[in-house]
Amino acid sequence: MELDTVGSLGEFGIISRITKGLPAAPAVSVGPGDDAAVFLVNGSSVTSVDVLVEGVHFRRDWVPAEMLGRRAVAVAAADIEAMGAHQAAVLVGLTVPTDIPLAWIDDLAKGIRLECEAAGAVLVGGDLTRGRDVVISVTVMGETRGTVPVLRSGAQPGDVVAFRGRLGWSAGGLAVLSRGFRSPRALVEAYQLPQVPYGAGAEACLAGATAMIDVSDGLIADLGHIADSSQVCIDLDSARFDVPVPLHAVAAATGTDPLRFILTGGEDHALVATFPLGNVPPDWQVIGVVSDAEPVVLVDGQPYDQAQGWDHFRH
Numbered sequence: 001m002e003l004d005t006v007g008s009l010g011e012f013g014i015i016s017r018i019t020k021g022l023p024a025a026p027a028v029s030v031g032p033g034d035d036a037a038v039f040l041v042n043g044s045s046v047t048s049v050d051v052l053v054e055g056v057h058f059r060r061d062w063v064p065a066e067m068l069g070r071r072a073v074a075v076a077a078a079d080i081e082a083m084g085a086h087q088a089a090v091l092v093g094l095t096v097p098t099d100i101p102l103a104w105i106d107d108l109a110k111g112i113r114l115e116c117e118a119a120g121a122v123l124v125g126g127d128l129t130r131g132r133d134v135v136i137s138v139t140v141m142g143e144t145r146g147t148v149p150v151l152r153s154g155a156q157p158g159d160v161v162a163f164r165g166r167l168g169w170s171a172g173g174l175a176v177l178s179r180g181f182r183s184p185r186a187l188v189e190a191y192q193l194p195q196v197p198y199g200a201g202a203e204a205c206l207a208g209a210t211a212m213i214d215v216s217d218g219l220i221a222d223l224g225h226i227a228d229s230s231q232v233c234i235d236l237d238s239a240r241f242d243v244p245v246p247l248h249a250v251a252a253a254t255g256t257d258p259l260r261f262i263l264t265g266g267e268d269h270a271l272v273a274t275f276p277l278g279n280v281p282p283d284w285q286v287i288g289v290v291s292d293a294e295p296v297v298l299v300d301g302q303p304y305d306q307a308q309g310w311d312h313f314r315h
Contacts, residue, residue: 005099041088043144048079054133062177065104067192069111070118072136077119078196078214078269080142084150084205087119087198092126093137100134119198147205150273155211155230159274161288164200166190167219167241168258171265172250179254184246194269200284204273207281212273218264220304223272223297230274233293236263238300240287263304 052058052072063071073090080087092112096105116123121140172184173191182188196214204212211226220236227234243258251258274290296303 004102041143043146044085044149046080046083046085046142046144046149047139048076048083048142049137049139050076050079051135051137053135060134063192065107066111066114067189068136069108069113070115070193071111072138073112073115073119073121073140074194074196075216075267075269076138076140077115077121077198078194078216078271080119080140081196081198081201081271082150082212082214083142083144084147084201084209084212085142085144086202087116087121087140087142089124089141090116090119090121091124091139091141093135093139094126094128095131095133095135096128097132097134098130119196145202147202150201150205150209150212151229152211152213152226153229155226155232155234155274155290156276157232157290157292158277159210159290160277160280160286161223161234161236161272161274161290162280162284162286163215163219163270163272164204164284165197165215165270166195166268167215167270168247168261168263168265168268169244170194170267171261172247174265174267175250175254175256175261184249187246187250190268194267196269197271200271200281203281204271204275204284207275208279209273209275212271215266215268215270215272217266219272220263220297220299221266226272226274227295227297230290231295233291233296233298234274234288235291235298235301236288240285263299 050072052068052075054060058068058071072092077087090112112123119140169187169190173187173189176183176187177191201212211230213222213226215222223234223236238259241259241262243262247258247261250256251261273284280286298304
């Protein structure tokens, strides 16, 4: 019988297929093949987990398997970046239907490996089970390498707000796909695979960032977490945002203000941080200021009067 689906190969055959030839890393002393992985920590250990559920976070006809594998690692790795830490090891929990083609699994595994490499981490193990839909849970373990993690609670009045990465691109891509189109291609690809600015979190930490977060649910929504945790007011200056040409095109086609994609669109996983004035690293774009006032995020001194971002249980 030809082995062309996960059901025909079986659990342990699939695991062997995914883990075969995985690279080693100095931080990992025991990788796949035992009851647990063992890795050595340089400084404090930082851990984050993200779960992607088919029909909620992605559709298989919208996101190819290789990009899905990369995306699953990227969204979890972005949280390590937001702490100012370095990615070290990755665990993947995978649920798949039995009729999934093995070629799809191969592409997914390739994407996972590629994004681990981009993040500077190694895949050290995980779990596999069957289910009705594809579900991917990724745990990323990182290390601080002697620095202090950057929390959401450290923003100070007088700080400036700056970001690194892309904003609004993924939301623009989702708007395109939701209407049955595949262009502008750059936005569709941004939705399929976020471009996490790897290394920028540690850079911000060394530059003295007082608070930091990755933009997963929307810029205003995520900065709201910093405002609440730090008990400060954050005021964004809309004139400081450069709206890329593809977003202008999608906004015109959908009758939407292009700035809305930037302010409320999630899943780009850019980093946004607060810095003492004069400490902003190169390539970070200043977009606002922090003041001693009621914890809220303002745009041009006023509350934003539209939905501010994504909330799984309010949509």
